[in-house]
Amino acid sequence: xxxxxxxxxxxxxxxxxxxxxxxxxxxxxxxxxxxxxxxxxxxxxxxxxxxxxxxxxxxxxxxxxxxxxxxxxxxxxxxxxxxxxxxxxxxxxxxxxxxxxxxxxxxxxxxxxxxxxxxxxxxxxxxxxxxxxxxxxxxxxxxxxxxxxxxxxxxxxxxxxxxxxxxxxxxxxxxxxxxxxxxxxxxxxxxxxxxxxxxxxxxxxxxxxxxxxxxxxxxxxxxxxxxxxxxxxxxxxxxxxxxxxxxxxxxxxxxxxxxxxxxxxxxxxxxxxxxxxxxxxxxxxxxxxxxxxxxxxxxxxxxxxxxxxxxxxxxxxxxxxxxxxxxxxxxxxxxxxxxxxxxxxxxxxxxxxxxxxxxxxxxxxxxxxxxxxxxxxx
Amino acid sequence: xxxxxxxxxxxxxxxxxxxxxxxxxxxxxxxxxxxxxxxxxxxxxxxxxxxxxxxxxxxxxxxxxxxxxxxxxxxxxxxxxxxxxxxxxxxxxxxxxxxxxxxxxxxxxxxxxxxxxxxxxxxxxxxxxxx
Numbered sequence: 158x159x160x161x162x163x164x165x166x167x168x169x170x171x172x173x174x175x176x177x178x179x180x181x182x183x184x185x186x187x188x189x190x191x192x193x194x195x196x197x198x199x200x201x202x203x204x205x206x207x208x209x210x211x212x213x214x215x216x217x218x219x220x221x222x223x224x225x226x227x228x229x230x231x232x233x234x235x236x237x238x239x240x241x242x243x244x245x246x247x248x249x250x251x252x253x254x255x256x257x258x259x260x261x262x263x264x265x266x267x268x269x270x271x272x273x274x275x276x277x278x279x280x281x282x283x284x285x286x287x288x289x290x291x292x293x294x295x296x297x298x299x300x301x302x303x304x305x306x307x308x309x310x311x312x313x314x315x316x317x318x319x320x321x322x323x324x325x326x327x328x329x330x331x332x333x334x335x336x337x338x339x340x341x342x343x344x345x346x347x348x349x350x351x352x353x354x355x356x357x358x359x360x361x362x363x364x365x366x367x368x369x370x371x372x373x374x375x376x377x378x379x380x381x382x383x384x385x386x387x388x389x390x391x392x393x394x395x396x397x398x399x400x401x402x403x404x405x406x407x408x409x410x411x412x413x414x415x416x417x418x419x420x421x422x423x424x425x426x427x428x429x430x431x432x433x434x435x436x437x438x439x440x441x442x443x444x445x446x447x448x449x450x451x452x453x454x455x456x457x458x459x460x461x462x463x464x465x466x467x468x469x470x471x472x473x474x475x476x477x478x479x480x481x482x483x484x485x486x487x488x489x490x491x492x493x494x495x496x497x498x499x500x501x502x503x504x505x506x507x508x509x510x511x512x513x514x515x516x517x518x519x520x521x522x523x524x525x526x527x528x529x530x531x532x533x534x535x
Numbered sequence: 536x537x538x539x540x541x542x543x544x545x546x547x548x549x550x551x552x553x554x555x556x557x558x559x560x561x562x563x564x565x566x567x568x569x570x571x572x573x574x575x576x577x578x579x580x581x582x583x584x585x586x587x588x589x590x591x592x593x594x595x596x597x598x599x600x601x602x603x604x605x606x607x608x609x610x611x612x613x614x615x616x617x618x619x620x621x622x623x624x625x626x627x628x629x630x631x632x633x634x635x636x637x638x639x640x641x642x643x644x645x646x647x648x649x650x651x652x653x654x655x656x657x658x659x660x661x662x663x664x665x666x
Contacts, residue, residue, distance in 0.1 A: 205551060265567075266554065272576025273554035275547075277567030277665055279588075298657045311565075313664040315655050318572050330551060 161219070162212040162325060163347035166198040174198060180211040186248050186271070187328065191343075197226060199342040200235055200329040207250070209243050209326040215350055217242055217322040222292035222303075223346040225255050227285045229339045234258050235331035237341050239293050241348075242323035247271070249319055252328055253293035253302040255283070257341045263291065265302040265312040267319060276300070277312040288344060296351055538665070539592050540604040540647055541585045542631060545570060545578050557583045558600055564589040567665040569654045582631050584651050584658075588665050602627035607643055609660065614639035 168177045174191040175181045183190070189202030200206055221239040238254025248271040254264050262280040266273060281304075283289055292303040294310070298317045301310035325348035335341065543557040555578050557568035568583035587595060596603045604627075605620050613621065628635050633653060637646045644660060651658030 267572070267576075268551075269572050269576030270574065272549035272572070273551050274549070274570050274572060274576065274578070275554045275556035275560065276570060277565075278560065279565035279665060280563065298655070299662045301662075309666065310664065311666060312567050313662050314567050314569060315651070315658045315662055316569075316571070317655050317657060318576075 159350040160347055161214055161350060162210040164198075164210075165196070165345055166193055166343070167196045168193045170194065174208055181208045181326075182211055182245075183208055185244070185246055189329070189331070191327070191329070194337045194342060197342040197344040198327070198346075199335050199337070199340060200237065200331050201334055203332060203334050205328070205330045207240065207243065207326060207328040209240075209245065209324040210348065211324070212348075213324060214322050214348065217320060218296045218351040219322075219325065219348055220292055220294040220351070221253075221325040221346075221348045222290055223327065224288040224290050224344040225283075226288050226342045226344055227257060227283045228335070228337075228342060229285060230257050230261065230283065230341075233333050235329050235333070235335055235340050236264070237327065237329040237343050238264075238291055239346070240326045240328045241293050241295050242319045242321060243326050244321070244323055250323065250326075250328070251293055251295060251300055251316075251319060253291055254328070254330070255289070255291060255341065257283070263302055263304055263311050265293075265300065265314065267300075267316060269318050276314050276316060277302075279311045537590060537592070537606075538586055538588045539606050541587060541595065542602040542604065542627060542633070542650075543568065543583050543585045544600050545581055545583055549576060557585045558598075559585050559587055559595055562587075562589075562595050562598070564595070565665045567663065569651055569658055569663070571655050580654060582633075584647070584654060584663075586663055586665050602631070604647070605643065609642065609644035609647065611643050612639070613637055613641050613643060613646060616643070
């Protein structure tokens with residue numbers, strides 16, 4: 158974790174935050190003020206405030222944390238916290254906060270263009286004059302609130318509303334102005350990049366990973382403008398919960414017990430995805446969208462597209478194996494192009510389009526029931 | 536404490552003091568909800584997939600505005616859920632226009648993931664938790 162910004166608020170009593178440290182930028186819109194108080198930071202306004210730290214993160218994946226320190230707790234107390242992916246021009250950010258007012262709860266908010274949504278909360282009454290850490294963690298669409306340095310998040314949710322890296326900062330809601338002896342104050346603020354070990358960004362070139370029991374990029378993001386990713390090994394849990402975006406280039410996976418893209422999203426502009434192995438649960442609950450290019454799967458006992466959505470504008474899908482359950486309960490949209498399946502014990506459920514079904518041995522077609530489809534059985 | 540999934544209406548007006556949120560928040564229990572929004576911040580659906588953590592779910596189950604999903608483990612096969620419970624769930628989903636593309640051999644996890652993905656394509660139940 159590489160820290161890219163921090164402030165312990167040690168400074169001159171009463172200094173407005175941007176006077177204390179010119180890296181702090183007040184606003185937009187929420188122009189209430191913070192000031193230094195006993196080497197902490199406190200809100201001093203009756204209107205909400207946001208301060209963004211001028212140092213930009215390298216990417217949208219980072220965490221922001223601080224200590225909150227309750228001098229008093231009551232029904233009209235303030236709700237301070239940390240923000241991330243905060244826009245410099247719009248009221249847009251993720252906000253992990255503690256509501257010291259009526260809720261007495263840890264809360265995960267988002268604001269998009271000035272409209273607020275509470276994504277989750279968990280109540281806890283804090284002790285006064287005690288520091289509690291609160292952390293907002295953003296990794297792709299995984300948004301989490303942690304408290305008290307615990308290893309498990311209090312609130313974990315998927316949200317795709319804010320993807321720009323924006324800036325890290327602090328934000329406080331308050332209808333009353335805290336004083337040096339009232340309200341909830343802030344201390345020990347910092348912002349940290351997500352560990353480089355979990356983020357691979359490739360402008361060009363190749364990544365090659367070889368090994369066993371690899372949990373390489375779980376909950377991470379792989380972005381390739383060009384180049385190749387190659388993984389070889391066994392027990393790969395490569396991109397679970399991950400979004401893979403390829404403008405061009407190739408992804409090649411080889412191994413056994415492959416759980417390649419569980420709960421992920423594969424978006425391919427062009428290029429090739431190749432999977433080889435056995436007992437593959439390749440695309441379970443995954444959305445694959447291909448503008449062009451080819452997906453090739455080879456293996457046995459493949460449960461390739463169960464519960465998934467396949468969308469193909471053009472290009473080809475090639476699947477070879479046995480005991481394949483292809484599109485059970487799935488959505489297949491085909492504008493043009495070819496799906497080529499070879500195997501037996503195949504259960505096909507398609508809608509629309511023109512399909513060529515080519516069994517290689519005794520075959521049971523469990524479902525070929527769509528009046529809109531044109532079937533060619535060979 | 537025990538966790539259970541619900542389909543909850545979304546309430547609020549999007550202001551800072553009355554944010555959009557799942558109606559289960561009225562019950563004061565720990566909750567998390569998938570609430571996707573458009574470019575203006577307005578929810579794109581009028582319902583949310585919600586997970587609530589509480590020792591007593593009865594007040595929420597009894598809330599007529601909220602649909603309780605089956606109280607089973609994610610690894611349980613849908614075929615193992617009682618027909619009455621399955622029928623109630625199917626009716627609740629259909630009533631809100633939520634697609635259910637599962638079959639009886641699927642696990643409850645597939646169903647919950649399928650509901651979540653109708654809200655956010657990148658939803659995964661593995662990153663949906665509250666405590």
